[in-house]
Amino acid sequence: MSLPAKDSRSLLLEKLRRFSRPASPLSEPPPKNDTAQPGRAPQIAVREAVNEETISQLAQELKRLGAELRYVAGLENLSAAILQLGRESHYKRIAVGADPILKEANLATGLQNFQDFKLILSDRTPTPANQIREALSKCQLGITGCDAVIAETATMVLSHAGFGGRSISLLPECHVVVAYRAQVFISLDDWMNSQSFTRATLPSCTTFITGPSRTADIEKVLVTGVHGPLRLVLMLVQGGD
Amino acid sequence: MRIHLFVPCLVDQFYPGVAVAMCRVLKKLGVEYAYLTDQTCCGQPAFNSGYHREATELAERFLKVFEPAETVVAPSGSCVSMVKIFYPQLELSPAGKRTLERLGPRLFEFSDFLVRELRVVDVGAQFRGKVTYHDSCHLLRELKIEEQPRQLIRNVHGLEFVEMDDMQTCCGFGGTFAVKFPEISTAMGTDKAAAIERTGADAVVANDSSCLMQIAGILSRRKSRVVPMHLAELLAQGI
Amino acid sequence: MITGPIKFKEAARRNLAAQDLRENLRRATSHSTTLRLKAVSAVPEWEDLRSEAHAIKKEAIDHLAEYLERFESQATEAGCKVYWAETASQAAEYVVNVCRQKGASLVVKAKSMTSEEMELNTALEGASIQPVETDLGEFIVQLAGETPSHITAPALHKSRTQIGKLFSEKLGMNFSDDPKELTRAARAILREKFMDAGIGITGVNFAVAETGSLVLITNEGNGRMCTTLPRTHIALMGIEKVIPRFDDLRVFLKLLARSSTGQKLTSYVTILNGPREARETDGPEELHVVILDNGRSQLLAHPHTREALYCIRCGACLNVCPVYQRVGGHSYGWVYPGPIGSVITPELQGISQAQELPFASSLCGHCSAVCPVKIDLHHMLLWLRKSAVDSALTSRGERWIIKLFAATMKRPGLYRWSGMLGWMVQRILAPRGKGLRVPCWSAGRDFPPLPKKSFHQLWEEGEIN
Numbered sequence: 035m036s037l038p039a040k041d042s043r044s045l046l047l048e049k050l051r052r053f054s055r056p057a058s059p060l061s062e063p064p065p066k067n068d069t070a071q072p073g074r075a076p077q078i079a080v081r082e083a084v085n086e087e088t089i090s091q092l093a094q095e096l097k098r099l100g101a102e103l104r105y106v107a108g109l110e111n112l113s114a115a116i117l118q119l120g121r122e123s124h125y126k127r128i129a130v131g132a133d134p135i136l137k138e139a140n141l142a143t144g145l146q147n148f149q150d151f152k153l154i155l156s157d158r159t160p161t162p163a164n165q166i167r168e169a170l171s172k173c174q175l176g177i178t179g180c181d182a183v184i185a186e187t188a189t190m191v192l193s194h195a196g197f198g199g200r201s202i203s204l205l206p207e208c209h210v211v212v213a214y215r216a217q218v219f220i221s222l223d224d225w226m227n228s229q230s231f232t233r234a235t236l237p238s239c240t241t242f243i244t245g246p247s248r249t250a251d252i253e254k255v256l257v258t259g260v261h262g263p264l265r266l267v268l269m270l271v272q273g274g275d
Numbered sequence: 276m277r278i279h280l281f282v283p284c285l286v287d288q289f290y291p292g293v294a295v296a297m298c299r300v301l302k303k304l305g306v307e308y309a310y311l312t313d314q315t316c317c318g319q320p321a322f323n324s325g326y327h328r329e330a331t332e333l334a335e336r337f338l339k340v341f342e343p344a345e346t347v348v349a350p351s352g353s354c355v356s357m358v359k360i361f362y363p364q365l366e367l368s369p370a371g372k373r374t375l376e377r378l379g380p381r382l383f384e385f386s387d388f389l390v391r392e393l394r395v396v397d398v399g400a401q402f403r404g405k406v407t408y409h410d411s412c413h414l415l416r417e418l419k420i421e422e423q424p425r426q427l428i429r430n431v432h433g434l435e436f437v438e439m440d441d442m443q444t445c446c447g448f449g450g451t452f453a454v455k456f457p458e459i460s461t462a463m464g465t466d467k468a469a470a471i472e473r474t475g476a477d478a479v480v481a482n483d484s485s486c487l488m489q490i491a492g493i494l495s496r497r498k499s500r501v502v503p504m505h506l507a508e509l510l511a512q513g514i
Numbered sequence: 515m516i517t518g519p520i521k522f523k524e525a526a527r528r529n530l531a532a533q534d535l536r537e538n539l540r541r542a543t544s545h546s547t548t549l550r551l552k553a554v555s556a557v558p559e560w561e562d563l564r565s566e567a568h569a570i571k572k573e574a575i576d577h578l579a580e581y582l583e584r585f586e587s588q589a590t591e592a593g594c595k596v597y598w599a600e601t602a603s604q605a606a607e608y609v610v611n612v613c614r615q616k617g618a619s620l621v622v623k624a625k626s627m628t629s630e631e632m633e634l635n636t637a638l639e640g641a642s643i644q645p646v647e648t649d650l651g652e653f654i655v656q657l658a659g660e661t662p663s664h665i666t667a668p669a670l671h672k673s674r675t676q677i678g679k680l681f682s683e684k685l686g687m688n689f690s691d692d693p694k695e696l697t698r699a700a701r702a703i704l705r706e707k708f709m710d711a712g713i714g715i716t717g718v719n720f721a722v723a724e725t726g727s728l729v730l731i732t733n734e735g736n737g738r739m740c741t742t743l744p745r746t747h748i749a750l751m752g753i754e755k756v757i758p759r760f761d762d763l764r765v766f767l768k769l770l771a772r773s774s775t776g777q778k779l780t781s782y783v784t785i786l787n788g789p790r791e792a793r794e795t796d797g798p799e800e801l802h803v804v805i806l807d808n809g810r811s812q813l814l815a816h817p818h819t820r821e822a823l824y825c826i827r828c829g830a831c832l833n834v835c836p837v838y839q840r841v842g843g844h845s846y847g848w849v850y851p852g853p854i855g856s857v858i859t860p861e862l863q864g865i866s867q868a869q870e871l872p873f874a875s876s877l878c879g880h881c882s883a884v885c886p887v888k889i890d891l892h893h894m895l896l897w898l899r900k901s902a903v904d905s906a907l908t909s910r911g912e913r914w915i916i917k918l919f920a921a922t923m924k925r926p927g928l929y930r931w932s933g934m935l936g937w938m939v940q941r942i943l944a945p946r947g948k949g950l951r952v953p954c955w956s957a958g959r960d961f962p963p964l965p966k967k968s969f970h971q972l973w974e975e976g977e978i979n
Contacts, residue, residue: 043598046807050579050753053814095778166795167743171709187779199796200742204735222779223764231760233588233725238791239741242767242783247735250775251651251667252693253538253674254545260650260697261704262735262782282969284923288933289962291969298978310973316923321916323877325899325908329920336924361896416879445836449876454954456523456874458530461958462840463876492959 084218088185089270092218095188099245100258101266109135109271112212113144116177119267120151125174125208129155131198133179135212135271141177155198167201176206176263181240183213183268186221189244190268193237200239209263211243214271276393277307279341281349281382283484284316290484296511297350297385300398303514304389308348313340319357322365323450331365334358338367338374347378350385350507352414353483358382360417384414386482386506390423397430401513404477405435406504409467409490410443411483424482424506431509439470439479446481448489464493471501478502480509516863520847522870529841535671539842542670546833549776550884557772567769568888570762571824574723574754578814578823581723581756582805588726592788594801602808606637609715609748612802613643616746618712622704624730624737625649626717627665627827628750630849631808631862634715645715646707648736650700657684663843665850666774666829671842704736714740714798718751719826720766721803724759728803730784731770738782747789747798753810754823766826769886773828809862818897822857824887831881831891837874846871853881853891860898869907872898930970937964 096103106115120128128151130142142156154169170176178198181191190211194200203209219225222242247262258264278301282294301308318333337358341347349355359379367375389395408428414420429436447453447463454460467490471479479494479501481487491503529535554560574581586596599605609632613621621638623629623645635656638645647656651668655661658680662668669677678691687699716737720729728749730737741747757766771777790797814820832838832852843851847868848859856871872895881891902908922928940963944950949961972978 042600042604046598046600046753046805046811047579047583049600049807049811050582050814053811054576054578167709171705189779194794194797199790199794200738201796204738204742222767226761226764231725233592233727233787236725236727236760236785236787238592238787238789238794239797240785240787241738242779242785243781244777244779244783245781247733248781249650249697249734250545251649251654251669252672252677252696254542255674255693257694257697260701260734260736261648261708261739284929287969288936289964291965291967291972294969295972295978302979310978312970312973313926315926315929316919318920318923321920323896323899324912324916325872325896325901325903326913326916326920327900327903329916332920333923412876412878412880416883443880445876445878445880447836447876449878452873452876456526456837457954457957458527459837459840459874460876462530463836464959488962489959491962492955495960496958 084185084220088218088220089215092183092185092188095185096268099188101188101245101268103268103270106269106271108273109139112139112269112271113141113148115269116141116145116175116210117148117151119210120175123174123208127152127154127173128175129170129173129177129198129202129206131176131178131202132156133212135179135214136177139212166198167205170198170201170205173206175208175210176202177210177212178203180211180213180217182225183211183218183270184222184225185218187244189222189242191225192241192243194239194241200241203241203243204262207263208265208267209243210267210269212269212271214273216273218270276305276346277309278346278348279344280308280310281314281341281347281354282310283349283351283354285488286350286484289488290505293350293484293505293507296505297348297507299511299514300389300507301348303398304393304395306393311340311344317354317357319354319361320450322357322361327365331367334362334365335368335371338371338378341378342374344378345381347382348385348388349382350505351483351485352384352411352418352420353485355382355384356413356417384418384420384482386423386427387418387420390426396426398427398510399432399514400510401432402434402478402509405437405475406431406478406480406509407437407439407471407474407476408442409439409446409471409479409481409486411481411486412445414482415443420482424480427506427510428480431512437474437476439474439476441470446486446489448485450485453489460489461493464489468493468497468499472499476501478504478509480504480506482506516848516867519866520859520868520870522845522847522874525845525847526841526874529845534673535842536840538671538673539839542667543833543839546667546775546829550773550830550833553772553776553778557768563765563768564886564888566765567886568824570757570765571887572821574757575814575820575823578753578756581758582753584723585721585726585756586805588723589728589788589803590726592726594726594788594803596803596805599804599806599808602632602806605750605804605806605808606632606634608804609634609750610637610641610643612746612748613638613713614641616712618746619643620707620711621645621713621715622648622707622711622740622744623652624714624716624732624740625652625668626715626750627662627849628717628752628806629715630662632750632806646704646711648704648707648739649732650697650734653700653704654680657681661844661849663851664829664832665827671844708739708743711744713746713748714744715748715750716740718749718755718803719770720763721751721756722760722763723756726787727760728786729763730786731780731782732784733775733781735782738784741784741786741798742796745798746800746802748802748804749786750804750806752806752808754825770826770828773830773884773886813858813861816861819857819861819894821889822854822861822891822894824889825854825858826887828886830884830886834880834884836876836878836880853895854889857891857894857898860901865898865901865905866907869902872902930968933964933968937966940964
């Protein structure tokens with residue numbers, strides 16, 4: 035491209051400097067030059083578990099958003115819980131992400147044992163990257179873990195590094211988020227306080243998911259499932275602390 | 276206590292009864308009042324239209340006329356906010372600035388004067404009927420006067436107070452807006468009148484004659500039975 | 515670009531008369547204001563949050579050059595390509611060039627008002643590149659060949675029946691006016707477009723200087739789609755989108771959704787730091803960020819209006835504005851309608867192109883009262899009115915009336931005499947006990963009758979005691 039990029043840049047910056055207030059110096063020191071490797075490993079923010087009241091607030095908030103909450107007694111029961119969800123809704127095609135919690139639950143293997151399901155994808159499926167999204171778009175169920183669950187707003191924080199990436203929580207009809215109870219935080223502030231955000235530690239993409247995809251663009255009538263999942267289910271697993 | 280009356284030009288010319296009623300209420304409360312006969316307009320129409328030169332001339336004049344006053348009371352949120360909020364944005368003379376600095380804090384809108392300065396909420400007025408109240412925008416959002424008029428209305432003997440829908444929505448007057456965009460202004464006023472009528476009130480009260488001019492004009496065109504009334508007129512009932 | 519002065523008055527009169535439009539506007543704006551009020555009332559610290567957000571924006575705008583450079587350096591470190599555009603056409607040209615270079619024939623777009631400023635769709639079409647709007651409202655508006663009438667709800671001016679007819683006509687589907695069915699139809703069509711598009715174009719809600727992050731907020735998930743599937747992502751941002759710190763997001767996230775739709779948080783908040791990493795299987799391989807001025811530095815230069823750059827485009831001022839509620843977004847003649855539009859259009863396009871807009875307000879101040887970043891919108895309109903007068907843009911007739919008015923008010927004798935003259939004219943022309951018929955007033959309202967005596971006269975005659 036032969037655009038005078040530098041020219042418009044310096045012209046613009048010059049103009050901004052001229053029009054800016056001859057103000058106080060910046061209150062914020064420039065960020066430290068992080069030497070850490072870019073890209074944070076998918077991490078689970080675990081800390082002291084929240085109380086019953088917080089969990090019931092989370093449940094209420096999910097309900098208000100049209101999302102669902104299912105309790106799972108232990109990680110060993112996760113496959114069964116998903117099977118049940120699949121049977122109820124006649125879901126057949128399923129994709130399982132590569133999050134630690136799902137691996138720990140041995141979910142890919144666990145689900146393969148059930149005749150009802152066709153496991154379209156898991157990190158064990160040797161599929162070329164460019165075909166993954168086609169396959170995922172045909173899936174009815176996409177299962178992922180998450181970094182944290184925020185009770186106040188019923189928000190799930192996902193960083194999308196790793197298998198399935200951004201698509202697995204986006205393209206299938208129904209998105210199932212699996213989280214330990216210990217991953218629940220009271221508020222977004224609460225969670226943000228527990229993290230440090232720098233350029234080097236932030237992954238290429240983080241998403242706060244609050245309810246299923248929705249719109250009110252036609253006469254303000256709420257419709258869920260525009261581009262993203264029509265349905266959002268949180269499976270809260272006892273323990274993790 | 277002794278005060279000076281600030282009778283805005285619209286009240287002086289179209290609604291003298293409002294100022295007369297205000298005098299009656301003040302007298303009942305033992306407030307002495309004087310009237311500076313050289314007063315005309317505070318300059319708001321020029322200011323709101325963008326003519327700062329003319330507005331400044333009228334502001335200077337206003338401040339000169341009111342120079343002798345210590346405490347000033349006006350039956351209008353709009354004209355009071357012109358002086359208190361918008362005069363400081365004009366390029367005034369040093370003398371004008373001095374008067375403004377002294378007078379500004381001692382210039383009161385009528386309901387605010389009664390409730391916060393005199394600490395009176397019951398003036399002894401009597402009114403049989405249902406009354407609703409329209410929040411005038413300048414009163415509400417420039418001067419933040421919301422509760423004072425309501426307290427005064429609620430304490431009128433025999434009166435039933437009822438809030439209307441969207442009581443804090445503009446009536447559509449907006450000064451020169453009303454004549455620059457008459458269709459939009461009338462549409463806003465029509466919705467306001469409908470909200471007033473839905474309450475089943477006998478009277479609608481506001482603290483600004485400009486809003487009342489708009490509301491009355493629409494109600495009258497609709498042949499409505501609701502009576503528009505300035506707060507001062509309501510409070511003068513039966514005293 | 516607008517060709518010739520915006521004719522607000524004319525358009526407003528036309529739109530005011532359209533009954534179905536009035537009803538669509540009323541329904542949508544009253545829905546949004548109710549939800550907003552409910553959401554805001556549930557946050558006791560709301561006023562503190564507004565002040566905090568105002569202070570953060572002030573810091574960012576006061577140091578705009580520094581924070582933008584910092585953002586640029588962090589985003590570049592993260593692998594973004596940053597381009598600075600002074601004008602809308604420079605920005606559009608850059609985007610078209612990227613599309614050409616990538617050999618893209620199909621572009622998916624998430625809602626971006628900045629792209630509307632750039633008239634990007636026209637530019638892309640001119641280069642034989644098909645832009646597809648993916649926000650449902652934008653999709654509807656694009657199908658209809660219109661422009662958005664609201665900054666967060668582009669198709670708010672249309673009824674379900676109108677949309678149903680549009681879909682059956684343009685998409686060949688059976689008529690339905692069921693929002694759910696219509697949404698499903700759009701989903702199916704757009705899903706294919708997402709899969710096929712080589713380039714995704716989005717706006718930016720916040721650009722974080724500290725970390726080089728781009729923050730994108732959508733309810734529908736189209737923002738995620740555009741930044742997940744296409745191999746190239748182009749993000750368009752105005753210079754005012756930068757915020758100093760990542761931590762500042764917590765303030766803005768609390769304010770934005772509540773002000774806009776009454777939600778606690780929008781369905782999807784996407785935080786992007788550079789293009790996909792080597793080990794990732796999706797997300798764009800290239801991420802271009804276009805930083806656009808397009809007249810914004812003019813706002814910066816004017817002390818009375820620079821705070822308009824604090825705007826986070828929530829749309830609350832439109833929803834509560836009694837004028838917007840009645841005339842709709844298209845009356846405002848350019849991309850940004852409502853109170854914020856009346857402030858920034860004259861600055862971005864020149865006051866001579868938009869001199870009617872600052873006057874199109876009753877100055878009720880509801881806009882300023884709801885603004886989540888405390889922009890003093892209605893007082894800015896007053897300054898813009900002054901600027902219109904100072905630039906001699908108001909009519910000669912009006913200038914004379916004001917001069918005459920001021921001259922009269924400066925002379926108490928003349929003032930009183932004109933009052934009496936008015937009364938005499940009324941006695942001759944108006945029926946007994948009625949007011950005069952006054953042009954620009956009496957079409958829909960009665961004018962008050964002048965009383966025989968003014969207060970001044972009553973006082974002089976000793977009738978007040």
